[in-house]
Amino acid sequence: MPRKESVIIVSATMAEKKRHPGESKGFVEEMRFVAMRLHTKDQAKEGEKEVKEPEEKAVTKWEPTVDGYLRFLVDSKVVYDTLEKIVQDAAYPYYAEFKNTGLERSASLDKDLAWFKEQGYTIPEPSTPGLTYAQYLKDLSQNDPQAFICHFYNIYFAHSAGGRMIGKKIAGQLLNNEALEFYKWDGDLSQLLQNVRDKLNKVAEEWTREEKNHCLEETEKSFKLSGEILRLILS
Template identity: 55%
Template sequence: MATSKTLVSQSQYFSNKTHSRKTLNKINSFTRITYVSHDLMKSRHGFHKSSFSLKLNHFALWESKNDSHGRILHVPSISRAIVASANMNKNDEYHKQKNMTFVEELRSVAMKLHVKDPSRKGGNNETMAQILMKEKPSLHGYVNFLVDSKVVYDALEKIVTDTDYSSYAELRNTGLERSGALAKDLEWFTEEMGIQIPPPTTAGIAYASYLEEVAVKNPKAIFCHFYDIYFGLAAGGRMLGKRASEKILEKKELEFYKWNNGELSELLQNARERLNKVAQSWSREEKDRCLEETEISFKYSEDIMKLIIS
């Protein structure tokens, strides 16, 4: 009969930067180890799970008195096997990454951040998009969201147009630009709904300021923010816009969610090709530095999205 033990000690072979859980399943004369780890210093790589089989003589096991748990006393073979397995996973990830286009890498990193966040206050571990899709937007909050969004798009579009960095030419005139559309929408709120447009909040100002700063310190980082901002709007952003339209605007479709100068799918494909073209000449280190901006972009964007239900 198969039995299951939890190895509660941590081998000296593992870095104190890694939180790990190891599960032992004894089946006949072999033992199957499942090792799950999360490297807190490399959040982009997320969780890793490895499984492998070892003979019982590879390790020593001490039973507690109530036979409820076991503890490893000496596990050099297991430790080496786990480390070897982890290295194999890293190699597999490296080869998978190597075969990806840069846009596929951007998408992969972004998708890993679209997971439940257990750190949210009150035990709410839903993503911000899930929360916004359930909560009713407020008219005041939605206008604030549009104002802050315009501040960010203004900053980004000014950076790629005016900054003396040759690669930014690939980010110009993509048809995805939203600043002009947002200006029309805010004008509509004033003229048709009599709403006085408020100044931007600290959320929008903070993100715009960060974009201006990073464009100087690390110009390549802008390509990550470009992807997250425009492609994010084309995906989940449109769903949030549709819900706001149905709940508070009597199904009015804002210009923010229209792309009149071409089919959206074609515009996005053109942008993908441009991003991939630029990144072809980048080193692995340069690509990784850009990919690391994804989490920063998500944080700033989430702060702005929260305004919708404020």
């Protein structure tokens, strides 16, 4: 009997590992795995999602407009302003770990919007996608820290990867290859990202498995809200 019991325990442990791919490498790898599955095949080789919305097509197939792109930048700034204020105010002590990471984008977006204004463009007011996401982040940051961290991770890391591809596409197609500040970082971006990965992994070490799962389950909501802002580029 004891031997049979130990086999059951080992099997259960293995099953648990299978439920959380990337777990052995740290929690950020778990978040990355879940996020990649929510991409389409056009967006990432690990993607599993069917293409349903215009922004889910490969960036090479996009037909952006300058007006739509400006709406995207304005709404993105609302979200980054909110994220940076949440981290500065640190309703939960570990939010303070993410102050001044070098990934902040709000000041860069200020410069880009000023540049567009100098070119004669009218800067639009923030719209529903950005305002809705910002309010959602404020609420989460107070009441659901694990879910908030999911959004924090996905927003910053998505911009450093797919976001840069989008920026390059739009610069080439609409802005005469003008490189915006939104896509520039001070220092080595890969090192800045690694520093934040390390901090995220350290924070998650204090979480229960249930709290980690709750964070992972928020990924789909993160993609939905970010996708609504991304869609503005094509409007």
